[in-house]
Amino acid sequence: MSATSAVKLLVVDDDHNHREMLRALLEEWGYDLVTVDNGEEAVALCQESPFDLILMDVRMGGMSGIEATRAIKSYNPAIPVLIMTAYSDVANAVEALKAGAYDYLTKPLAFDALKLALKRSLDHANLRDEVRALRHELAANVDSRNVIGQSPAMRQVLGLVSAIAPSEATVLITGESGTGKEVIAKLIHANSNRGKGPYVAVNCAALSETLLESELFGHEKGAFTGAEKRREGRFLAANKGTIFLDEIGEIPLSMQVKLLRVIQERELQRVGGDQTLKVDVRILAATNKDLALEVEEGRFRQDLYYRLNVVSLQLPPLRERHEDIPLLAMHFMKIFAERNGKMVKGFTPAAMDRLVKHTWPGNVRELENAVERAVVLLVGEYISERELPPTIAEAEEESPRPSRLDFANMTLDEIERLAVQDTLEQVGGNKSEAARRLGINRKTLLAKLGDGK
Missing domain, CATH: 1.10.8.60 (Helicase, Ruva Protein; domain 3)
Structure with a gap:
């Protein structure tokens, strides 16, 4: 397979014969090619599909190549554009470069010069992407040395991170507020096969339902008041990388349905749009809530919970990590x-x-x-x-716990209730975790507490 077989080019030229000549030549060189004969269609296509490079004629009926370049660069400044002109004057060349073109070529095209210009512009784009990936990697450069702790609880967490990071599994990170859930999410990303891709974090609790949908999935121009231009959402920003959904338990039920579809199908629609867009991301989520309880009480969808909880990772509270x-x-x-x-x-x-x-x-x-x-x-x-x-x-010493002598004057039910309450305190009120540690089911734990909820 040719090294250029994965490169997708858009050729824009209103000269049919020249356009077809380029089609034959570029396909022979192994490029994946799309051709159009006007600037308006080129702009529309670039809004719908990603291209690695555009080869644009400068003079066309309707929108000129320079106008089309400006329009494309206004919302996708990263895409390289090569301008073709039959008028090799300096003014056209300077105007094309000011519009954002990477380089320009004069007609009739010299094939060797074309091949070299394509290679240079693609190499430049690849280098830029590598630099961007490196910046993302440095931003998320959290290795095990940044996770401070030698306690058995933290050694167990780091062992699990080492095991799950190279996989593509969705991970649900649970634990009380302040335990370092995002630090662990960055650690998983940095040690994954996507470590050179983007890491994008979203605090789901910080946004209203409308803003959250736009933030996650993007929106079309005019989708709502204030939407003056199209915006890509966080999922598309995280393409080929990792998205971290913090405070996932705060997402409203109506949004949970939309998020479930993205997780299942790996596709989404912008707010106000009807185009389905594919996205390739790994999903990490975190919450300080007991999502199993949220499901029981109807505040969190069971199907979404199972999709998120493929692999679970619970972080210990600091009171269990005294060392x-x-x-x-x-x-x-x-x-x-x-x-x-x-x-x-x-x-x-x-x-x-x-x-x-x-x-x-x-x-x-x-x-x-x-x-x-x-x-x-x-x-x-x-x-x-x-x-x-x-x-x-100025904290006072904690009240001493009941001694064995105290237990002698308590009924078995009272002792069991005290043990349940003590375990609940140790796990920060997480009833599912307390039941697991006591070796009983959640229903039995609630009964011993006298709590029918």
Whole structure:
């Protein structure tokens, strides 16, 4: 197979004989070819289908090649355009280049010059794409060294990431807010076969239903008030790469239906459009909600849940990673000390003791914010309790748990209920996870709690 067989060219020329000559020549060279005889049709085609390069005549009836080039470049500046002109004057050449053309050729075309110009423009486009991919890779360059932690819980997470990253499976990342779900999503992407492609993140909770649909799928010009031009959505932006749908549990039911179709068919329609567009993406999703419960209570579609939950990855809360707290605290301290131009040597023993004993309801994000505050307020070289947030520095000791003597005066039902409540606290209120750890089903757990919900 020719090296050019995957390259799709659009030839625009109102001279029938010249157009057919180019068709025969370029197909012989192995290019995939589409030909049209006017600028208007060329612009319309470029809006509907991707082309790797356009070979455009400069003078045509109706829209000129330079006008068509400007129109195409206005919404797709990346596509290379080679202008053909029978008038080899400098004015036409300069105007074509100002319109965004990569180069120009004079008629009659010299075949060697044409072949060289095609190669140069395609090589230039490929180099640009490689640079873009490298930028995406650097933006998402999160390897295991950036995931701080040596606890058994985090070693287990990293082992799962290593196993699932090379696959194409959809992954549902669960865990409390602040546990680092997007860090893990970037880690999966960076270690996948799509690592050189784009990584696109969308916070589904931050947008209204109308805006979310447009953000994900794009919209046509005039689709709604303010839609002054066509816009590609995040799914198309993530083509050949990874899209991360954060807070997936916040998507309204009506949007869930549309998202399900994209996941199943890998195709979408822009808002206000009827054209079906194919998209090649890997989907990672995250939520701090119990989606199984959301399904039970009718707030989340069961079929979408199963589509997203092909592989599940639950991140442990920071309170279950006490041995990681000093490592994380020192990591954040170095970052913020450098950012604020301060010489910080570490934490006092009392300050570190407070950090380790804190329950961290906000998880790693709360710890990061606490350390940043401490560095900003610090005057000396060591962070003490004085620089820590009051909720951490002045926290009282937790009430002691019931002793064995207390259990002697409790009924078995009371002891079981206490065990269930204790387990629920450990897993942040996740009833499905608590039931799994206790070795019972969810219905039994609810019964022991006296909760019929």
